[in-house]
Amino acid sequence: MSTTHDTWQINVAGEWRNGRGEAYASTYPATGEEVGRLHAASVEDTNEAIERAHQAFSTSDWASRLPHQRAEVLYRVAQMIRDGAEELAQLQRLDNGKPINETRALVASAASTFQFFGAACETLEETITPSRGDYVTMSVHEPMGVVAAITPWNSPIASDAQKLAPALAAGNAVILKPAEVTPLLSLELARICEAAGVPKGMLSVLPGKGSVIGDAITKHPLVKRVSFTGGTNTGKHIARIAADKMMPVSMELGGKSATMVLEDADLDHAIAGVLYGIFSSSGESCIAGSRLFVARRIYEEFVDRLVDGAQRLRVGDPASEDTQMGPLITAKHRESIERYVAMGVDEGGRIRTGGVRPSGAQFDKGWFYTPTIIEGLNNQARIAQEEIFGPVLVAMPFDDEASLIEQANDSVYALAAGVWSRDFKRAWKLGRAVQAGTVWVNTYKQFSIATPFGGWRDSGLGREKGREGIFQYMEQKSMYWGT
Numbered sequence: 001m002s003t004t005h006d007t008w009q010i011n012v013a014g015e016w017r018n019g020r021g022e023a024y025a026s027t028y029p030a031t032g033e034e035v036g037r038l039h040a041a042s043v044e045d046t047n048e049a050i051e052r053a054h055q056a057f058s059t060s061d062w063a064s065r066l067p068h069q070r071a072e073v074l075y076r077v078a079q080m081i082r083d084g085a086e087e088l089a090q091l092q093r094l095d096n097g098k099p100i101n102e103t104r105a106l107v108a109s110a111a112s113t114f115q116f117f118g119a120a121c122e123t124l125e126e127t128i129t130p131s132r133g134d135y136v137t138m139s140v141h142e143p144m145g146v147v148a149a150i151t152p153w154n155s156p157i158a159s160d161a162q163k164l165a166p167a168l169a170a171g172n173a174v175i176l177k178p179a180e181v182t183p184l185l186s187l188e189l190a191r192i193c194e195a196a197g198v199p200k201g202m203l204s205v206l207p208g209k210g211s212v213i214g215d216a217i218t219k220h221p222l223v224k225r226v227s228f229t230g231g232t233n234t235g236k237h238i239a240r241i242a243a244d245k246m247m248p249v250s251m252e253l254g255g256k257s258a259t260m261v262l263e264d265a266d267l268d269h270a271i272a273g274v275l276y277g278i279f280s281s282s283g284e285s286c287i288a289g290s291r292l293f294v295a296r297r298i299y300e301e302f303v304d305r306l307v308d309g310a311q312r313l314r315v316g317d318p319a320s321e322d323t324q325m326g327p328l329i330t331a332k333h334r335e336s337i338e339r340y341v342a343m344g345v346d347e348g349g350r351i352r353t354g355g356v357r358p359s360g361a362q363f364d365k366g367w368f369y370t371p372t373i374i375e376g377l378n379n380q381a382r383i384a385q386e387e388i389f390g391p392v393l394v395a396m397p398f399d400d401e402a403s404l405i406e407q408a409n410d411s412v413y414a415l416a417a418g419v420w421s422r423d424f425k426r427a428w429k430l431g432r433a434v435q436a437g438t439v440w441v442n443t444y445k446q447f448s449i450a451t452p453f454g455g456w457r458d459s460g461l462g463r464e465k466g467r468e469g470i471f472q473y474m475e476q477k478s479m480y481w482g483t
């Protein structure tokens with residue numbers, strides 16, 4: 001594996017070379033130091049990668065291998081990720097500044113994702129409808145050809161794996177466009193896939209600007225599907241282009257998830273869960289529980305304890321095993337969060353804790369911010385409605401379940417929600433009433449690769465993960481057999 005400060009190359013259909021786009025550096029958000037230099041892909045590189053991927057899809061035996069043969073390659077990728085786990089976790093930390101304990105978990109999840117989709121591929125079953133008089137029907141699935149994966153900067157290895165593994169398992173050639181600011185892990189993953197036996201040309205990694213490279217990928221006639229994870233506005237832009245091509249897309253978009261704490265909740269458990277739900281990953285998480293609704297009877301006590309917990313969180317060096325919250329991704333992103341906090345105050349909000357950059361020499365060079373809790377606003381406030389994508393929690397009391405459900409569902413987003421209650425019946429009722437792709441009860445940010453993930457409304461289209469995840473990268477064909 002390359003070490004930090006190295007020059008990195010992009011991957012154009014299996015060829016490692018300098019991109020023909022501008023030179024730039026990936027920097028460590030904790031210190032601003034360069035961790036890798038590279039030349040971005042250009043539009044010419046992109047078109048070449050897609051055309052060569054199309055060629056590779058037609059000439060290589062990848063799509064026609066027996067499923068267990070493709071599965072073997074995916075299992076090897078999983079094993080190689082496990083073998084290099086610590087190095088990958090350190091690289092991910094340098095590339096996007098998450099604490100090492102979080103990046104280790106992400107790397108482990110990426111390995112499991114390749115393992116899971118290897119198994120999904122191996123056990124893929126076609127449906128045969130038994131004889132209906134003088135014919136039988138079969139529903140079979142075919143790979144699509146060249147498919148694209150466009151991913152954000154917040155959990156690169158996990159987002160990449162969730163797209164690459166099913167897309168390759170399905171037999172496609174894949175063009176991966178990582179976020180411009182976090183390209184290193186994606187390039188390393190391509191190296192692993194190559195070493196594990198993914199045939200040349202079946203995978204390209206093209207770092208570069210979304211508005212240039214992402215657009216060129218989306219518009220290219222040979223790209224048959226885009227699987228996108230990122231902001232809702234970008235997703236809508238891609239979906240408009242896709243509509244003209246009649247190209248299927250899947251969209252994992254933004255969120256403004258509601259966490260609901262009922263008066264009968266186990267408070268210690270709920271406080272830990274709420275803190276983790278919003279402040280892990282510095283709140284740079286699509287599923288961050290950024291709106292908190294607490295039963296009025298326990299509101300004051302709960303928020304006091306939450307504030308105390310937030311103040312105890314260890315913010316700092318992502319390399320330290322003890323760190324619970326690292327820096328934000330860039331200076332620009334921190335400024336956007338600061339604007340949102342100022343907006344919340346202008347709207348009448350009270351900052352209960354945080355709302356500033358932490359002080360101390362160790363924070364001088366990086367993009368750190370303090371865990372922030374704001375109250376005194378209602379659900380109509382802009383900071384309760386817009387995705388901040390940072391460590392900012394808006395806390396609000398609720399009076400009854402009807403108004404709780406109404407407020408929780410009053411958002412353009414519907415990605416995730418959390419319910420904290422000891423009463424199974426109430427939790428069940430609330431969990432069914434809340435509109436969200438994922439609902440956690442007495443836990444938060446729990447994941448299983450076997451369980452589909454995705455959002456409703458402006459939070460997305462389609463589902464990733466789960467056995468069905470592989471089918472979004474395949475076309476379905478119904479065959480009729482006469483007798």
Ligand code: NAD
Pocket residue numbers: 150151152153154155177178179180208209210211212213214215218229230231232234235237238251252253254255285286287387389415455459460
């Ligand atoms: P973003 O939309 O700015 O960028 C995401 C990716 O899209 C990047 O690779 C970017 O270069 C590319 N892109 C940008 N403009 C493009 C265009 N015109 N055409 C094609 N591609 C383009 O998002 P971001 O700031 O990198 O990530 C944060 C967002 O991602 C948040 O809204 C967050 O909620 C969302 N997200 C969602 C999930 C989920 O699973 N639902 C997971 C992680 C992040």
